[in-house]
Amino acid sequence: MTALQQEGNTMDSNSIWLRRTLMSGISRRSVLQGLGTAGLAAGLSLPLAGRARAADPVTLRWWSPQASPDQLKMYQTQIATFEAAHPGVKIAFEPTSDEGYPAQLAAAFASKQLPNIVTHLPSFAAQNYYGQGLLEPMDDVIKAIGEDKYFPGANDVYKTADGHYCGTAIGNTAADMLWLRKDLMQKAGVDKAPTTWDELRTACQKMQGGGIFGAPLPYGLNSMTSLIFIGFIHRAGGQIFSPDLAVAIDSQPTYDALEFYKSMREFCPPGATNYSWGESLTAFVSGATATGIYAGRVLANVTSQNPGIADSVTCATYPTISKDVASWTFNDFPSVFIPKDIANMAETKAFAAFLFEPKGYIPQLLAAPGHVLPVLKTIAEDPTYLADPIIQKYKAEVTLMAGAAAAGKNLGYETDKHKPNLKANEIIASNVIAELVQRVVLNDEDAKATVGDIAKKLEGLMKA
Incomplete structure (x- = not known):
């Protein structure tokens, strides 16, 4: 040759x-x-x-x-x-x-x-x-x-x-899909995927028990908590910055998101105070939680690590505060x-x-x-x-994730009306949003004062 x-x-x-x-x-x-x-x-x-x-x-x-x-x-x-x-x-x-x-x-x-x-x-x-x-x-x-x-x-x-x-x-990722166990839903009498926060709380409450928690939301001082909570603010109808990049976090939707996130703590494992991406993923895949919040890696991990629940796993876009507020998916x-x-x-x-x-x-x-x-x-x-x-096997779930990801946003690109936020990387790296969650949700600090303090920190990061 x-x-x-x-x-x-x-x-x-x-x-x-x-x-x-x-x-x-x-x-x-x-x-x-x-x-x-x-x-x-x-x-x-x-x-x-x-x-x-x-x-x-x-x-x-x-x-x-x-x-x-x-x-x-x-x-x-x-x-x-x-x-x-x-x-x-x-x-x-x-x-x-x-x-x-x-x-x-x-x-x-x-x-x-x-x-x-x-x-x-x-x-x-x-x-x-x-x-x-x-x-x-x-x-x-x-x-x-x-x-x-x-x-x-x-x-x-x-x-x-x-x-x-x-x-x-x-690639695209729909990083904060709501993952569900159809078997646990049926057992608990939850007849459909939750679409509002009230429905999600009720579903988690019904499915929690017997060593299974309702959700694996993160509360750690890390990027996952920041990125996930930004999504909750949007799903309450709010935003971190206005379209011209003025700090806009001090608003009612932020207080609503904090109140709901705090109310969900009882449905999360004790270790959620330190959860980041890996821990949250593992909690759902292992069967420790009835719902999950993650991207499509759930499918491969369930198939290889916990095949006994593979036929019961599905997903939906994460619920919003009410049906009047549009869905918002985090795509990095x-x-x-x-x-x-x-x-x-x-x-x-x-x-x-x-x-x-x-x-x-x-x-x-x-x-x-x-x-x-x-x-x-x-x-x-x-x-x-x-x-x-x-x-x-999961054609419907993959199709749903693809559509959600295609319309997805992130802190650098909050809505189609927003200017690109060139400071988004520093903001996430600073953990300032995760700090907000920990101070209000875990430490029970006053929400109004803490949000005001975080708003000042965001303004400082934008000017740096």
Whole structure:
């Protein structure tokens, strides 16, 4: 077998053609015109032939907080495929933390010891870092992936004031769905999914007992409590900031949300005072709570860890204070972004586009089916994606989550009328919203005085 035939076993036809052409000495412009947008390297100008001859391999560092064992396995497959197709380029995956990434990235930017690519952080993190001049525009990566492949508006949250994109979406999450046990509902005489807070309290009260608690809401001083409680304020009809980004937390909906959140404490396990994402997820999956609040990872975890309840699990959008208040779903818009001051930018952008190639992107999504949902229409309609047993089994739930996520928002993008909030990352990292919950709900401090104090802290963060 010739070297070129061996190469053909690990490279797609566009990559082989690009490498041949570059080695023949044809101009870069001619290469790119010939490729158009058909392949992952289109418009990215990855110097494959030069890298093949390089004495020292290029190493690209990839950071992500999404690093469950099944996801790591899929990442390693993507990495191996990319490395085989791009001799001389190595990818080093480094897991980060949902709670700790602000400090990790702050240190990386300060020391110039930067990852080449960061994935699965919230969109508001990308907006924040871009606003500080720390990120590379992602326009050419989006074009290489194919703008027409995305669902409409998938990248709107990444639009910047200077007309570029600070990142691109690698998925959607409906992060605060209400998860339910149909078997427990039937046993307790709960005949439908709750749609209002009063209905939710009643359902939790009826289902609690026999060692099972009603809900796993978080009350810890952490990002989950902040992000989840922001959703409760919106589901009371309020907001953290006005559309022009004036602090608007001191309002009746915030007091209503605090009152309800406090009333739910009796239905949550004692350890909920320290709950973050992992503890809340485990509480529902293990059967310790009758309801859950999480994204679609519930489906894969129940299937593998507690299959006895798998046929009884379903979800709904989280209830609001009344039927007059519209639903609000937290979508962190898991992102891909690239720090500005890195070496090997061409290789990094080629790898970023490569992450969306179907042979790698579909297995990555299906490492936790229903959790991170596809942002490309071509993937959502792909028979390989749709054939997954969990996607098939929970078709109604996945469809509901996809619709909720598509309309979802977050602190950096509270409503369609809001300006992008470039301070959202610092606000979440400060835990100031979680502090509000702990002081009023756990410590029984005066709500009016505490909200006023938190409003001042938010104003200070916005001005910093």
